[in-house]
Amino acid sequence: DGGITQSPKYLFRKEGQNVTLSCEQNLNHDAMYWYRQDPGQGLRLIYYSQIVNDFQKGDIAEGYSVSREKKESFPLTVTSAQKNPTAFYLCASSMWQGGNNEQFFGPGTRLTVL
């Protein structure tokens, strides 16, 4: 089965702690993305990566970091510098070349800071 997996589904963190959210895809997609969704808002782009070992900041990158060491994996670290980290985090992937490629989303991780 091809798809995107995110783990864990629910995550709790104490203030001041870093936490890493996992995202894996077996769709052979070049590009991967991290979004955050808050109540009543659309999806906002945190980081994206078009190719292995390269990534770009999105609209709300402050307080987050990523790595792209493998094509299949794009983990997101929420650092203690992120002022309001409680949110629903979504990972997506797509082809990059050729344009007009829809993004496929994982099931999401709900992060709650206690």
Added chain:
Amino acid sequence: DQQVKQNSPSLSVQEGRISILNCDYTNSMFDYFLWYKKYPAEGPTFLISISSIKDKNEDGRFTVFLNKSAKHLSLHIVPSQPGDSAVYFCAASGEYGNKLVFGAGTILRVKS
């Protein structure tokens, strides 16, 4: 500055009738538009898309209309079914390759 706007936070429709969800955009560089459907605590799923070279695209019960001069698109669902109840997001791309810009979403409730 919201480049993609969904001005109706919610919409309620009777089962069997038409649902019309609207989306406006401001960036004339956008040339590809998508609709996603999302259930609570799940990731969005792709529904239908349209390129700026077209003004209509159909897929079963779903039709998307694009009015480039008005920078407006709409999603029509006919007939609406209770299982269509979800949040619908409009998204656009073009200026930044495959990067998508999302609207805030519209909650659709289909009453049986």
